[in-house]
Amino acid sequence: MDASIMRLIAGRPVVIFSKSTCFMSHSIKALICSFGANPTVYELDQIPNGQHVEEALRQLGCHPSVPAVFIGQRFVGGDQQVMSLQIKNQLGALLKNAGAIWI
Numbered sequence: 341m342d343a344s345i346m347r348l349i350a351g352r353p354v355v356i357f358s359k360s361t362c363f364m365s366h367s368i369k370a371l372i373c374s375f376g377a378n379p380t381v382y383e384l385d386q387i388p389n390g391q392h393v394e395e396a397l398r399q400l401g402c403h404p405s406v407p408a409v410f411i412g413q414r415f416v417g418g419d420q421q422v423m424s425l426q427i428k429n430q431l432g433a434l435l436k437n438a439g440a441i442w443i
Contacts, residue, residue: 341415342396344389349410353440354379357397357408360386364419365407371422372409375432377440412438 349355354372358365360383372379384390384406394405402408402418409416411434416422425431435441 341400342393344393345396345400348380348382348393349413352380352410353377353412353438354435355410356381357384357393357406358382359384359406362406368407368409368419368422371426371431372435372440375435375441376443377435379440411435411440 354377356365356369356372356379358369358381369379369381382390382393384394387393397405397408400408400415402415404418407419407422409418409422416425416434422431425434432441436443
């Protein structure tokens with residue numbers, strides 16, 4: 341995994357790479373927050389090295405590059421993967437195991 345991404349996710353239970361104009365990013369952030377989690381969010385269109393981070397996310401297999409969700413420092417995927425976890429009733433358990441929520 342790219343060193344810049346490793347630094348951004350280190351020690352954080354939930355990290356979402358997003359763009360401020362992306363509807364699906366907004367939806368995924370709202371879904372994760374609805375569990376009571378407080379994710380660290382990086383808006384790639386608003387941070388200095390956003391283009392570099394976006395390219396690194398593509399290399400991880402995230403197409404489109406946002407949203408890209410990491411739970412427990414592990415790459416979970418984009419919107420489709422997160423929604424799939426929610427439908428399978430697995431998202432809450434992942435968040436709990438990562439220490440993002442307590443219930």
